[in-house]
Amino acid sequence: MVERRVFCGGIKGKNLRYLEDGLTTGISTSNVGFVLLEHFSLPAFTQALDTLVTANLIRPSLFKTHTFTLNGEEVVSDLGIVIRPDSDLKAIPLESLKLLVLCGGLRTPLKGNQELRNLLKRAAEKGIALAGLWNGAWFFGHAGLLDGYRCAIHPEHRPALAEIAKYSQVTSESYMVDRDRYTAASPAGAFHVVLDWIGQMQGSALVEGIVDILAFEESRFKRINPKYQFKMTEPLRETIKLMEANLEEPLELAQISSYVRISRRQIERLFSEQLGTSPLRYYLELRLTEARRLLQHSTLSIVQVSVACGFISSSHFSKRYSSYFGHSPSREKRLEF
Template sequence: MFRNEVLYAQDIYRNETRSLRHLTLLNEEVWQVGFILVSDFSFVGFSSAIEPLRMVNRISRRTIYSWKCYSLEGNAVTASNGINLNVDGALSDIDKLSTVIVIGGNELNRQSHPELLNKLKYLVSHGVAVGAVCTGSQILAKAGLLNGYKCTVHWEIMDSLIEEFPDLDVTGNLYEVDRNRFTCAGGTSALDMMISLIMIQNNREIASQVADMLILQRIREGNESQRMPIRGRIGIRHPKLLAAISLMESSLEEPLTCRKLADQVNISIRQLDRLFRRYLSTSPAQYYLGLRLSKARFLLVQSSMSVIEVALACGFTSASHFSKCYRQKFSCAPSEERV
């Protein structure tokens, strides 16, 4: 068993060099991309990844990129928006590709099929570059293909990815391109990641033309933040209130008391309470609880963490208290989210 793992690791090492060498396209070379669509995949992530490739071909007036779509058994796949998409084949039909990109989505617990994980390992061992959009990063992680690489994932699932794979180098960036692995947060960040790859494989001029055709004001850098600033998300500009909410969002696992929150933003508890009630029509404690419960709901739906693990990750030390608060907010028990 150990010998097979060593041989597999050696195959990956030898073929990474080959993949890196092929990141720059040769004259008249066609870069063949395979998109693997899992059930409930992100349609916006998929279209954001494929459209820049189409645009390169249009601008260049020749086929620089070709692509095919695959599903587990070759059947049509339903996207998260309910649209059914026919594919070109099953995983077993994948052959002679330069790159494979996994398009993730919801229902993560049902997407990491052993056949998919094994296929990804096989492709990497044969020199294929591998990428992921949105929660596809978690599938690559389950296949062991992100060990030793920088990676990113959608901010909603970042905590559960780190919890499940504590040794991974997970960033909160928009996208990461690390040798022959590339991952992005999902949504429109796939546009930026693909344009970045186009720039590497072609040149800045073509990449800029693609961005211009796609009505992008600029090409975002990979190290930019995924989320809008709090000010833009909640439509409030009061600096003390924004600072308090920022502290809350960064301390969900170990919640701060209202006293500590007030002290850290240099106001009294009474002033803190007034700010929340004036601008958000709620108390600081209730707002904080809402943030923790919203995170809990996502972890219950999107991760394999147990209910008690989710409770602890969201700052609840008592399972009964967590269940009571959860039921009050969402009208169901935490365990019912997985039925």
């Protein structure tokens, strides 16, 4: 029987939806509500929604989304596209929500609505996380829910928010996460606040998997953690580039050391400190990840895939593959293309 192996943190997210690890059993679905205000930012809304949908692609049924408007009628987005909601504010099931997202936009009127204000207050009292997109933070401030919080809002609306939320810190950041308040000033910020919330709910591996799909260029050299973010150091970036460019004929660590001009011990320390693994293990898992992609998205035979990914024999490749993915390469599903 092949001993089951687990991908290191740096690569697990890329393979999470392909691992037969039993994590999909017994999952409880978290409900997320979106309140769409007049002229809300469609790009910000879709960024937030796509992040949740992608999480469900990796781990099915994690999140269920619902859309609402103030009166339950259709609402026009900033791009002129009409959206039909599921219902109105009165139908929002606060007792079952984990996150309530208020979607504003550049032309969304900064006008208080008593029903919305009461809803936000009740949600806060119940401990529901609140997210405000574009100028959504203004409505939180109007409801008195930003006192002592840092927040983000589109530059056009910073003065207005600062005026009504005198005890909050209105930042110039694209997004801000402060305890249970998630605010974003842009579509990119909407992606990051929802990503952060997912990370706190489900852990960093799922976050890395989402980033690998939606922001793959960023995911190559940036570790995303629910609590903090940091970039890899340049020597580690160069080392990983070398590994990615040499999958068919893997380099020895001594060769990599000479190319990046740091010692083998330094390379091992960088991998340990920044990725929590060894360079040899990372290299192996990088090659297995590429092998999975080739098996799914090409017509190459198993022998050809094993050669393309630097394995000395098909049997060695099969053993390694089975130990990580829980099944042999011959059982990998070939996707149509």
